[in-house]
Amino acid sequence: MNLTIIVGRLLCSLGEYEKSKRYFQQLFNDANDEDRAWIEFNIGRVLALNKESNEARIYYNHAYER
Numbered sequence: 001m002n003l004t005i006i007v008g009r010l011l012c013s014l015g016e017y018e019k020s021k022r023y024f025q026q027l028f029n030d031a032n033d034e035d036r037a038w039i040e041f042n043i044g045r046v047l048a049l050n051k052e053s054n055e056a057r058i059y060y061n062h063a064y065e066r
Contacts (some may be wrong), residue, residue, distance in 0.1 A: 005038050012042070017050045037066035 024043045031039055032051035044059030052064055 001038055002006050002035060005035065005042065008039075008042055012046050012049065021046045021050075033066055035065045040066070 005024075008020050008023045008027065011023060021043055024039050024046070028036060028039050040059045040063035044056040044063065047053070047056035047059060
């Protein structure tokens, strides 16, 4: 896991769910496959913490399939 992903996790830990989600979505386009799996996992985490469990499950599944 690289530093840019840790920044997104920090935003999430601070309760900045929407900022964290947008941050991860921006990272996704330029990421390699390994980082994309972590990014999708973390978007799922943000969504789950924000009580969006159905959408979170989709991102968790995408991360698992990579």
